[in-house]
Amino acid sequence: xxxxxxxxxxxxxxxxxxxxxxxxxxxxxxxxxxxxxxxxxxxxxxxxxxxxxxxxxxxxxxxxxxxxxxxxxxxxxxxxxxxxxxxxxxxxxxxxxxxxxxxxxxxxxxxxxxxxxxxxxxxxxxxxxxxxxxxxxxxxxxxxxxxxxxxxxxxxxxxxxxxxxxxxxxxxxxxxxxxxxxxxxxxxxxxxxxxxxxxxxxxxxxxxxxxxxxxxxxxxxxxxxxxxxxxxxxxxxxxxxxxxxxxxxxxxxxxxxxxxxxxxxxxxxxxxxxxxxxxxxxxxxxxxxxxxxxxxxxxxxxxxxxxxxxxxxxxxxxxxxxxxxxxxxxxxxxxxxxxxxxxxxxxxxxxxxxxxxxxxxxxxxxxxxxxxxxxxxxxxxxxxxxxxxxxxxx
Amino acid sequence: xxxxxxxxxxxxxxxxxxxxxxxxxxxxxxxxxxxxxxxxxxxxxxxxxxxxxxxxxxxxxxxxxxxxxxxxxxxxxxxxxxxxxxxxxxxxxxxxxxxxxxxxxxxxxxxxxxxxxxxxxxxxxxxxxxxxxxxxxxxxxxxxxxxxxxxxxxxxxxxxxxxxxxxxxxxxxxxxxxxxxxxxxxxxxxxxxxxxxxxxxxxxxxxxxxxxxxxxxxxxxxxxxxxxxxxxxxxxxxxxxxxxxxxxxxxxxxxxxxxxxxxxxxxxxxxxxxxxxxxxxxxxxxxxxxxxxxxxxxxxxxxxxxxxxxxxxxxxxxxxxx
Numbered sequence: 150x151x152x153x154x155x156x157x158x159x160x161x162x163x164x165x166x167x168x169x170x171x172x173x174x175x176x177x178x179x180x181x182x183x184x185x186x187x188x189x190x191x192x193x194x195x196x197x198x199x200x201x202x203x204x205x206x207x208x209x210x211x212x213x214x215x216x217x218x219x220x221x222x223x224x225x226x227x228x229x230x231x232x233x234x235x236x237x238x239x240x241x242x243x244x245x246x247x248x249x250x251x252x253x254x255x256x257x258x259x260x261x262x263x264x265x266x267x268x269x270x271x272x273x274x275x276x277x278x279x280x281x282x283x284x285x286x287x288x289x290x291x292x293x294x295x296x297x298x299x300x301x302x303x304x305x306x307x308x309x310x311x312x313x314x315x316x317x318x319x320x321x322x323x324x325x326x327x328x329x330x331x332x333x334x335x336x337x338x339x340x341x342x343x344x345x346x347x348x349x350x351x352x353x354x355x356x357x358x359x360x361x362x363x364x365x366x367x368x369x370x371x372x373x374x375x376x377x378x379x380x381x382x383x384x385x386x387x388x389x390x391x392x393x394x395x396x397x398x399x400x401x402x403x404x405x406x407x408x409x410x411x412x413x414x415x416x417x418x419x420x421x422x423x424x425x426x427x428x429x430x431x432x433x434x435x436x437x438x439x440x441x442x443x444x445x446x447x448x449x450x451x452x453x454x455x456x457x458x459x460x461x462x463x464x465x466x467x468x469x470x471x472x473x474x475x476x477x478x479x480x481x482x483x484x485x486x487x488x489x490x491x492x493x494x495x496x497x498x499x500x501x502x503x504x505x506x507x508x509x510x511x512x513x514x515x516x517x518x519x520x521x522x523x524x525x526x527x528x529x530x531x532x533x534x535x536x537x538x539x540x541x542x543x
Numbered sequence: 544x545x546x547x548x549x550x551x552x553x554x555x556x557x558x559x560x561x562x563x564x565x566x567x568x569x570x571x572x573x574x575x576x577x578x579x580x581x582x583x584x585x586x587x588x589x590x591x592x593x594x595x596x597x598x599x600x601x602x603x604x605x606x607x608x609x610x611x612x613x614x615x616x617x618x619x620x621x622x623x624x625x626x627x628x629x630x631x632x633x634x635x636x637x638x639x640x641x642x643x644x645x646x647x648x649x650x651x652x653x654x655x656x657x658x659x660x661x662x663x664x665x666x667x668x669x670x671x672x673x674x675x676x677x678x679x680x681x682x683x684x685x686x687x688x689x690x691x692x693x694x695x696x697x698x699x700x701x702x703x704x705x706x707x708x709x710x711x712x713x714x715x716x717x718x719x720x721x722x723x724x725x726x727x728x729x730x731x732x733x734x735x736x737x738x739x740x741x742x743x744x745x746x747x748x749x750x751x752x753x754x755x756x757x758x759x760x761x762x763x764x765x766x767x768x769x770x771x772x773x774x775x776x777x778x779x780x781x782x783x784x785x786x787x788x789x790x791x792x793x794x795x796x797x798x799x800x801x802x803x804x805x806x807x808x809x810x811x812x813x814x815x816x817x818x819x820x821x822x823x824x825x826x827x828x829x830x831x832x833x834x835x836x837x838x839x840x841x842x843x844x845x846x847x848x849x850x851x852x853x854x855x856x857x858x859x860x861x862x863x864x865x
Contacts, residue, residue: 231759253763260761273752277576277774290762320576336756 173344173376174207174230179239181222181229185451198450199225201400202239204477207344212370212377214391214408216384216423218447222400223380224268227348230378231265232256244343261291261340268349270329274321280307280332281317287339306335311365327358334365338373346378351386363390384427388412393486396420399450399458402477406487414497416480416489419459421501441501457492465493466506576778576856583855590851596844604659611657614641616650618657619808623648633827643829645815646822651830655837657810662841665726665805666792672730673791674784677737678776682768684738685745695738702735708797715803722805725798729791737783744776778856785849789842796838812838 180203182196200222207213215223228234230241232248241249248259267273274283284303288294294302304314310331321329330350337345347366351359367390369375381387387394388408395405396419404417415421422441443462448454454461460470469492479485480494495501584590603610611617626648628634633651636643642652684695711728718724748754757767798804799813807814812834819831 228755233755233758257761260759263759265756265759267752267756269752273756275753275771275775278771286757286762287760290757290760290766333756336760 171208172206173209173244174205174378175240175242176203176205176226176230177240177242179203179226179229179241180237181225181234182237195451198400198453200229201453203397203400203402205395205402205405207376207378209343209376210370210374211392212379212390214387214394215378215380215397216382216387216394217397218382220447220450221397222450223382223397224348225400226397227265227346227378227380231263231346232259233265257291261287262343264337264340264342264345266330266333266337266345266347266350269353270326270333271321271353273333274329276321278320279317280319280321280324283321284317284332284335284339286336291340302339303335306339307332309338309369310335325358326354327361330354330358330362331365334362334369338369341373342375344376344378346380348380349382350379352381352383359386366390384412384423396423399447399453401458402490403459404489404491405477406483406489410483410487414483414487416483416487416494417459417491418463418465418493418495418501420489421495421499425501457490459491464501464504464506465495467493469493580778580852580855584851587851587855589847590855593844593847593851596840597848600659600841600844601663603656604663607653607656607660611653614650614653616640616653618653618810619649621648622650626650632825633822633830635827636829642833643827645830646818646827651815651833654810654815655812655834658812658815658834659837659841661722661805661809661811662792662795662838665722665729665795666788666845669726669728669730669733669791669795670784670787672726673733673737673787674780676730676734677739678741678773678780680734681738681741682745682772682776685742686749686764686768686772688746688749692742696742699735699738699742702732703739705732707732707794708801711794711798712801712803715798720798720803720806725795725804728798729794732794733787733791737780737787740779740783741776744779745772748772748775782849782853782856785852786846789845789849792838792842792845 179200181200183199185195185197187194203222203226205213215226217223225234229236232241232251232253236249239249240247243259243263246259248256251259274280281300281303284306285299288299288302293299300317303317307314307317312328312331312335316324321332324332330353333350350366351362354362363386366377370377377390379387379390391408393406394408394411396403396411396417398419404411404415404420406416411420412424415424422443425441441464448458448461455474456472457463457466457470457475460466463470473492475490475492477488477490479487480489480491481496483489607618616622622640622644625639626634626644633644633646633648634640640650640652642650642655645651645654680695680699684692684699711732714728715724754767754771757771762770795804796811796813796816799811800817802814802817804813805811815834816831816838819827819834823831
């Protein structure tokens with residue numbers, strides 16, 4: 150979204166030509182189920198449908214944002230791509246190579262090309278090890294550098310991410326959250342990977358620190374030509390960094406589009422509802438705006454709803470949504486880049502609050518037996534959005 | 544206002560002075576968890592006293608031959624004329640035999656310091672064995688999970704449910720008692736508790752993001768276990784080991800007491816206490832008292848020290864196991 154990222158797009162992919170070469174990562178029909186403990190001897194085994202048929206393509210040098218609520222499967226998707234989890238079915242192609250089923254041993258050399266930055270800056274660094282040793286891990290594991298050479302390269306990395314190289318002998322506990330996240334970034338950068346999967350890299354940080362770390366990531370991208378998969382639940386953060394965005398709901402992609410399109414003309418009602426919940430810093434605008442509050446919670450991923458997974462909560466739901474699973478494809482004359490999995494997509498300027506679902510209460514999540522889709526003034530102010538807006542204006 | 548402010552001023556001046564007096568730019572040094580534990584241990588008076596006691600006992604054991612040469616009484620020599628009374632019983636403490644003699648007319652002091660050798664040897668060796676076995680199996684069970692965990696966890700359950708004395712007695716009886724056999728029996732029975740502690744710790748850490756990060760970097764299972772997991776469990780293992788040593792010493796004394804410990808005529812506290820039990824009623828109190836005191840002092844010192852080590856590693860004062 151920002152000038153930084155759009156500028157880095159071409160420079161990152163300058164070495165490769167042609168549109169098919171442009172795709173660094175392709176995920177086809179990815180499925181990941183987690184088995185649950187059987188509830189009884191003769192009960193069928195149940196599964197958590199964490200990721201259920203996800204398709205996406207990440208191009209070289211871009212930032213691909215993935216947003217969704219907690220538990221929608223975005224972190225599972227990340228760990229499947231990094232092959233930290235074994236995939237139930239589907240196909241992952243990285244840099245032209247099928248990595249879906251390869252063993253951990255075969256995966257080893259590829260680890261240098263796919264790296265992860267984790268959510269929790271406190272949990273992702275071993276508290277008993279010194280920072281120099283943590284950042285030096287990549288070199289130690291792959292026998293890339295020893296002794297003084299390793300120390301030199303570790304200090305280079307620390308400098309690259311804005312840490313004082315003198316501090317390599319400290320423990321993680323001696324750093325602040327933002328500094329710890331920089332340590333995580335330095336560790337991920339050691340190999341100069343092609344793809345970095347950022348799993349909510351800023352959601353555990355203070356707002357002012359979030360902007361710092363985001364800007365560091367953006368700077369590093371243009372400097373090193375990195376490709377990011379950027380996972381977050383904060384729409385304003387994703388908007389700030391992403392070129393393209395996918396919205397996930399219950400293990401599936403509800404809508405995928407260039408960031409500029411998605412935030413202006415959302416097609417999927419879920420996207421529409423999410424966007425209406427993004428706080429607006431101007432109280433006058435905020436009061437006038439229609440706020441769509443979805444009813445109930447996300448249904449259980451153990452037995453997701455049939456048809457469109459969003460239909461029990463969707464204000465536009467009709468019988469077709471119960472009967473048929475919608476395909477992720479361009480809707481309402483959008484270009485091929487803007488895809489939505491919805492039978493009844495939203496037109497531009499449409500207000501979700503004007504709709505009432507046309508399906509029976511049986512299929513719906515209701516509150517006190519009554520559907521509630523009223524306009525509710527939004528009164529909590531999310532400081533994140535404000536701070537980020539300030540950050541992107543700069 | 545003036546009264547209040549002056550009172551406050553004095554109270555506040557106290558903490559400010561040392562901070563202000565510090566030289567500008569003094570480096571704040573990061574201290575490792577080990578260093579912190581060491582410093583806490585040093586400040587703990589009970590730890591120092593028990594450690595000194597342990598060192599004295601160890602020195603006695605190491606320099607046992609010196610005691611033999613000073614008194615002129617080797618541990619296994621019977622002094623039929625000077626060391627036994629008219630009835631053939633032990634003689635009380637005197638200038639000749641500082642702590643008296645045993646029922647065979649041997650110097651009790653010399654035998655006690657020689658007995659310390661056996662106790663410490665078996666105590667430390669069997670603990671090392673238990674810690675090594677328990678740590679390796681616990682790490683493997685906790686990290687690999689699934690079948691490996693099921694197998695190891697069941698073995699641990701079985702080991703912990705077997706009555707120690709019963710099996711130890713029969714084992715020692717079948718194989719024939721010796722220092723090595725007793726060490727293996729005690730070590731072989733103590734590892735299960737260590738394995739259980741390590742397994743539990745590892746299971747809580749297995750899902751931590753830093754383990755995932757290590758896997759994402761391409762670290763293999765052995766590297767993760769040794770580099771990432773072991774440093775996080777080693778403190779608990781050390782604490783448990785320091786409490787395991789006195790247990791092992793008592794267990795060894797117990798086996799010897801029951802006659803399946805270290806074979807005679809080797810000096811051994813358990814064997815001495817056992818024999819002395821038969822003489823106590825006739826007034827030969829020193830024969831029972833001094834070996835018992837040695838055993839008590841040793842286990843007490845190790846226990847106190849073990850507690851201090853635990854406190855040093857966990858300053859919050861919470862319970863480490865449970």
